[in-house]
Amino acid sequence: MTQKAWFLLFEGAWVTLWISGTAIALGLVIGLGIALLRSARIPVLDTILALYTSLARATPLVTLVLFLFLAAPRFGFPLDRTTAAILALTLNTSAFNAEIWRTAFLNFSREQREAALACGMTPVTFFRHIMLPQMITTSLPGLVNEMSFLIKSSPAIAIIGLVDLTRVTNRISAVTYQPLPPILAAALLYMAIIGVLIKLQSLAERKASRLAM
Numbered sequence: 748m749t750q751k752a753w754f755l756l757f758e759g760a761w762v763t764l765w766i767s768g769t770a771i772a773l774g775l776v777i778g779l780g781i782a783l784l785r786s787a788r789i790p791v792l793d794t795i796l797a798l799y800t801s802l803a804r805a806t807p808l809v810t811l812v813l814f815l816f817l818a819a820p821r822f823g824f825p826l827d828r829t830t831a832a833i834l835a836l837t838l839n840t841s842a843f844n845a846e847i848w849r850t851a852f853l854n855f856s857r858e859q860r861e862a863a864l865a866c867g868m869t870p871v872t873f874f875r876h877i878m879l880p881q882m883i884t885t886s887l888p889g890l891v892n893e894m895s896f897l898i899k900s901s902p903a904i905a906i907i908g909l910v911d912l913t914r915v916t917n918r919i920s921a922v923t924y925q926p927l928p929p930i931l932a933a934a935l936l937y938m939a940i941i942g943v944l945i946k947l948q949s950l951a952e953r954k955a956s957r958l959a960m
Contacts, residue, residue, distance in 0.1 A: 748928045752919050756929065759915030760936045766829065766909070767898045770836030774897075775890065777837065778844025785845070786852050796845075803842030808903040811835045816907045832904035840897045847889040851882040884952055891948045895941050912936060 785796050803811075815838075816831040826834065855878060863873040902913035910918075916933040920926035 748932060752923070752929065753932070755915050755919060756912065756932055756936065759910055759912040759933075760940070762909060763898065763901050763911045763913075764940060766832050766904065766911070767836060767894075767901045769833050770840055771894050771897060773833075773837045774840035774844050777841040779848050781841065781845035782848035782852055785849055800842040800845050803838050804846075806839075808835065808839055808900050809906055811839060812903050812907055828904075828907050828909050831907060832909055836897060836901065836904070839900075840893060843893045844890060847886050847893065848882065850889075851886040854885070855882065887948050887952055891944055894944055898940060898944075899937065 781796050781800065785793055787793075806814075812832060812835040815835050816826060816828065819826045819831070859877065860873065863877055864870070868877075902911060905911050905914040912933050916929045919929040923929070
């Protein structure tokens with residue numbers, strides 16, 4: 748592995764990291780919003796959101812990336828490669844996150860909710876200071892698993908020409924005719940990214956536990 752090869756691998760890792768990171772951040776917030784709206788059980792809206800989550804989870808990520816990149820211009824919404832990739836990853840992960848959040852919401856103790864409201868606490872204050880920290884704690888393992896899965900599925904964005912970590916690995920292998928070293932290096936970089944996620948999970952769990960006290 749030459750210095751140039753390592754530079755290319757780090758460059759590809761950065762593309763993977765920032766595109767996946769942006770999608771993860773958006774997906775967490777959108778997923779929470781979908782879960783709260785579905786919990787309100789608004790008739791027509793609940794049906795639409797249920798259909799969205801089902802379709803987004805069932806559609807292969809490669810298919811979704813290609814569809815957005817190729818079909819959006821036909822409807823007057825041309826997307827560049829980066830925007831199409833972030834949008835596809837966000838639509839995918841927000842659907843999975845919505846179900847994780849919704850499960851935490853449905854399993855939340857009704858007694859705590861009734862006690863807080865009986866004490867005069869407003870619904871917003873109750874949600875922010877009591878319910879959300881506990882939901883984060885119970886949902887974190889599932890959310891981090893989904894983040895890890897999204898990062899490992901992100902090579903799907905290479906199909907529209909983005910040079911991510913996996914695509915760089917393939918290019919180096921094609922030039923050097925030695926596929927094993929770049930593959931091992933890419934694996935180490937993926938493991939490092941996932942390792943940081945797991946560390947952040949433990950830190951967030953401790954923070955959420957303190958907030959829930």
